[in-house]
Amino acid sequence: MSDKQDLVLEVNGKNYAVRVEPRRTLVDALNDECGLTGTNAGCEHGVCGACTVLVDGEPVRACLMFAVQARGRRIRTIEGLARGDTLHPLQRAFMAHHALQCGYCTPGFLMLAAGVLERDPNVSDEELLQVVSSNLCRCTGYGNIVAAIRAAAAEMRAK
Amino acid sequence: MKPARFTYHAPVTEDDAVAVLSQVAAHDGRVLAGGQSLVPAMALRVALPAHLVDINGVADFGVLAVEGSEWAVGACVRHAAFHRPVPDGPLGRLLSAVVRHIASYPVRTRGTFCGSLAHADPASEWCLVAATLDATLIANSVRGRRAIAARDYFRGWMATALAPDELLAQARLPLLPADTRCGFYEFSRRAGDFALVMALAVYRIVDGVIADPRVGVGAVEDYPRRMRAAEAALAGRAPAPDAFRAAAEAAAQALDPADTRPETAAYKRDLARTAVRRALEAAR
């Protein structure tokens, strides 16, 4: 008895036709049905933020959303952060500032920061620190992540 | 940590939502709004709803407006709506001061004000606000709408007056007089964690003394409530440290902590004393 639904997910500007049960989370649908394995699940209960993606431009925990809820929404994942071969300022900043070690939390931080900064790069340093406190990292101790995001924000403000 | 199976419903009008809920409530049906509390519970399989009624598509639930002397917050209004002070005046300032304590930014883009009230976690900031300000909660079901006063709404640990087939359609907060001062204090282990204690203090100053005091404490008992003894210790007194200390002490004595282990109950009382005093000191 399968209650799978047919669904089209728009991810990074591309349409993916998938067939999933309503209980299938967005993070699992992205990884398995869409084959986009860049979004990582760290806890599956909404605390660590590793699975953060953008839904209609807003950072969202993909483990707390069901794929069926994303019907008709614009989803953007880490695979869609760069424009072709041109890296996003955040990606370049993370590499320049050694803001990643194992990389598991990195897509979540990048999408979180991209969502916040693309909406308004004039975010204060203090507010950026609050934003970074949304997600967990176990490798870096956060200092370099904060530095990288601040540097990218400065670059994005200058444009 | 995958949720168990459920049948998914996505009504697009309030009437549809209420109708579907009435059909599925008896079969373990739950409302899905922000999902920031419900979905983790489902992932841990401590919540096993057989039906989910997703109300995110109901446009009417997005209402956020002044209605008479009240601020109406529809069922799907996100926490993030309060990042900027709305409405103008002390209520809006209070809500935006409180919201930054709720979880984290991405949780606030999805989680809803009314969802917190329906979930009724004792450490929910909005539950404290609703209890302290004597909000009115509007429930809707096939039997029609009814208004529930906040003091009648919280019934126990994560238990409310909502019937299983009732949906919390709206919360209505009283608009506060322009000269109202509000102070909020919360203590948690880490930024964004569930509070170990929280306090909300609201009062006006008339002829140099405190008038219309409201003091609420949350995260200590099964649900947040107004501390009448603390309010009595403030009424008619100058807003000064001795009055604040007296109110804090009265609150600490009046509380009956949910965690009954002696050392934890004592700690919670200590925290409450501190929280009430600091909320009063912070009131602007």
Place this chain on the structure above:
Amino acid sequence: MNAEPPRGTNPPRDPTADSRFIGRSVPRLEDLPLVTGRGRYAAGISFPHQLHMRVVRSAHAHGTIVAIDASTALALPGCVAVWTAADVAAVPPIDFRATRVKGLEPYRQPVLARERVRYVGEPVALVFAEDAYLAEDAADLVAVEVKALPPVVAADQEPGVFMPGQGTEPTVIRKNYGNVDAAFRAAHAVVELDLALGRHSGVPLETRGAIARHDAARDVIELYGASKRPHQNRDLIAAMLGRSPATVHLYESHVGGGFGVRGELYPEDVLVCLAALRLGRPVKWIEDRREHLMACNHSREQRHRVRAAVDAGGRILAIDDRFFHDQGAYVRTTGARVMDGTAGMIPGPYRVPAYRVAAHFRLTNKTPAGTYRAPGRFESTFVCERLLDAVAARLGIDRVEVRKRNFIPRTDMPYERPLEVMETGLVLDSGDYAGLLEKALARFGWDATRADVERRRATGEAVGLGLACFVEKSGQGPVDGVRVTVDGTGAVEVVTGVASMGQGVETVIAQICADALGVDYRRVRVVHGRTDRIEYGFGAFGSRITVMTGSATHAAALKVRAKALELAAADMLEATPEDLDIVDGRIVRRNRADAPSVTLAQIAKALTPGAAIAKGREPGLTAEGWFENDHMACPYGVHMAVVKVDRETGGVKIERYLVAFDIGRAVNPMLVEGQIAGGMAQGLGGALFEEFAYDENGTPQSVTFADYLMPGALEVPAVEFLLSEDAPSPLNPLGLKGAGESGITAVGAAVASAIDDAIGMPGAVTRLPVTPQRLKDILNRAR
């Protein structure tokens, strides 16, 4: 094989090694795939027709298994098989890595519980289903009936029964040198402490995962999701399945953090391999977070009753420690190493003329424990530094001064302590503890900070300073070997037997290879975590890679360099090798910019088998390099902290934190600082936030990230670094020491020291983590 350089001297810098990359904070080679979502972690690995494995875990801390009913589960469409212990009876329990401690064999963990369950989370049955959601549904339907037995939840109470004939104290490790009793009789003062460290662990952001596939055509089992010690794990798995190691291949792709807990051999790793073999389909297992917190190795929980005898000047005459190590339900692959490591490291960087320790290895009905970053040293440093602070308080001596009086002086290096630690001798190879402390005090501005803190205290703030000194161990041998090869395009490949969990292995090894060989580090590709690419490998743990693999790489690259220069000199450039240098992959004449040159690519082409053998040479521009080291390089350092306590709530805020640390020689300072910063954050977790709590029934209370609290960006301060290269290790040619653990080692001790100072109560903190409620309790009791 390297001859050991004379003890106590720094070897001359290798004159052929140009430091173009070593010592520079070059960007990491690892990063681009990771920032673009092209990382490949275990969950992203899938094979056609794969089955998903879900582990049914015990809900009881202790009991006998009465019955397991899988009938409802098997009836679920999509559930393909359910296994219990009977189905894996031929698989032996998981063995230890080599350990000399006797008597631990009966306490090994079976891959599935047999007859008895001993901790909540213990694997009891396995479900195999078509997808992960179904597997979880089916697992919930497996009914496990257990007759409960009383659990042992405290390691320092009377031992219980593990099984008939075996108690729950498998061993007591005793170490002893000098005349401890005489020292205590002669002491001017004795301080005595009762200290406890809370149970916590590495908790990487990626949970464990294993995907196994049986290539029936070649009869090879492939295991993906490997980490830490691929070759050793391969050998263990092969032995447990009764196969030759050549028929088991382990593959590491990207790993989301290790910290010592990932990559030991766990039941699930063996079981997926067996399942792939028997069920004829690939088998994928991805652990969820709740499982992880109750099934992956725990660590750190110990209770110490320790005393120190001192003279009137605060100099230590003897230390006597009796402690209980809470090992959890079974002895896993690391045996008693953490406890043994603690026991051996308690004297720290100090002269301790007499020492005695009795370390009680106790089993309890909790998740089994293993090694976690700075294993044994986070614990030993907490104990030792609390002692030093207690001595200072008792005698009225400044906390900094008392340490200076007790340090082993630089002139005594290398200093051999008559102890064995983790089965090697303990020789502190080099170090200027007093010198580094002075530098740290100056950098931190200790005196000015103390004045400022005192001024703030006078206004009523509860703010304080703390410090803690430590010695670390790194570069665990005994050997490592790599192969360096240059191909016909000039690209360089270093094949290693190590593993990467994100620390920057590929970059650091590339830097070392590049300098020795004379190429750009970006042309060097480092292979790791592949048992099919290199015959011997020793893995990633104990901050060993830079030292061991780095030294082996240096040796191999020098051999390749020599080969290239020999051929260029003899056959191509009419010169002697001494006339030549290699710059950016090109062999040039020194001081003759206009002279003809030849590339390494051309050399490689000249060494294809036909051409090489015709000229009596070995084919390939390639060489193996080995490095042998039976002693560990011992980095050392100091942590300093300013903390503010909220007396009303018990909350603690770290205002400043400095790590001063001797790295021997930093290959990539940016990566070293990254390791320190990350270690510090984990140490802060252990000091203030993280604990695996259990109730009196042995039921774990910390099973989600809402209960097991890890520090976030608002909790971790910006760490100040003082990296010192004053004491390169004499044990390897580049003077390297490992960096992975020094950020974490002293955090518990430094934060405790600072909290004591902030509340004006020396010795107040005796237990970690210092939760707000515990601190408030301390403050209340003082009133």
